[in-house]
Amino acid sequence: MGNISIIEKVENAIDEIRPYLIADGGDIKVVSVDNKNVVNLELLGSCENCPISELTLKNGVEETIKKHAPEIKGINAINS
Secondary structure, eight states, X not given: OXXXXXXXXXXXXXXXXXXXXXXXXXXXXXXXXXXXXXXXXXXXXXXXXXXXXXXXXXXXXXXXXXXXOTTOOEEXXXXX
């Protein structure tokens, strides 16, 4: 297996949890990974206005991303 970029690792992590987000009418789009290894995400669909989206991001999304890409320092929802 060749070198996988950090963005590919993040996308793979999101793909792992995407079915759960879609089941609730939402989704997440990876916008960028900055030079401090923070992932900028855009919340889509029902995730945009969900009152527990912050909790989902911290406990589900960030944890899954860090499992796939341990070099990630954190996540940031650009539209929350």
